[in-house]
Amino acid sequence: MAATVVRSPIIRLPHYASSKPSQSGTGTIVSIKPYEAHRKRCRTVRILASLQEDNDHIGGRKESNGQALELQGNIDDFPYDIVSKDIQTLPRPLSSTQFSTSVSDGSLLRVAYQGVRGAYSESAAEKAYPNCEAVPCEQFDTAFEAVEKWLVDRAVLPIENSLGGSIHRNYDLLLRHRLHIVGEVKFAVRHCLMANHGVKIENLNRVLSHPQALAQCENTLTRLGLVREAVDDTAGAAKHVAFHKLQDAGAVASFTAATIYGLNILAQDIQDDSDNVTRFLMLAREPIIPGTHRPFKTSIVFSLEEGPGVLFKALAVFALRQINLTKIESRPLRKQPLRASDDNSNGFPKYFDYLFYVDFEASMADQNAQNALGHLKEFATFLRVLGSYPVDTSML
């Protein structure tokens, strides 16, 4: 018997080659593991997915958290887009419906985000691609992987917040994966303090939320004297408080999350600044063709030789051409984090090596931007364009 599809029918296969045929369901992508032997052109694939509670009668091996299922089968039994491209033997022919339907409004697109239903990232995905099917993923890495393995079409992931600063994990993942930035979306984040019905503010000892959300509400939470507990996402915190019927703990999450998980809102707009904005990146397997018909932004990452004034020289390639920088971030170069010691450093490594992430206001279709990057290439030890995409000029 087919399981009920509640939302995000991402795991909807004709049959999983497990004991029960014709199964379907919905769920969060946990990880995607092509069966080991696929390198030898074995046609068996395996994915790990976690399904929503009401679908847990679907066959497969249950993981210890009681929700993750391992699904295994012949690649021909899985829809094309659930199977990694590298294990496809033949490209799938385009169908005429794909030509006639537009994806410009986001419909037909499946968009991965990190978190569970009600997370700000889900709303950002829906703002970026209205009418899309937003697909929950447990971790940021999983969302990157889901796009790479053709399980979804896009990912929308947070990169920086006006109060909390950069989301370093996603900077690192941008380099580790080969996805392209195809857009940005800014989302006004308005936090609520919520708890189970009947629980009052004075009953609370602790509050659960995403670390960024806790940081964005620092003043309110300190004033209330609440112990902070970090979890994977804000909506996950609300779900946990509701599911365990906690009486001493609240959650910081969105108004939508309170509605979904049936929590009572104790305080609204508790972020330290009313203008609390998170910028999200839209990621895809292919880059978009940059234009000059509207404001564009380009994101790059580069590394430099150590030496006096080298970073100054790198930034000058933009200043010389009147190109405005909107963001600069540095991250340790993980494979080679420390430069070897020299004679004067008493045997201790002396320098850290860094990667510099820069966003600048120009399109890669613009000759001026191409010249700037040509100039930077002359002395950068590494340079990659992460994407050239339209600036989000929408009202928040």
Ligand SMILES: O=C(O)C(=O)C[C@]1(C(=O)O)C=C[C@@H](O)C=C1
């Ligand atoms: O936890 C969520 O709801 C998220 O979407 C994640 C996230 C983040 O990673 O910054 C997104 C927006 C807010 O800044 C707080 C949390």
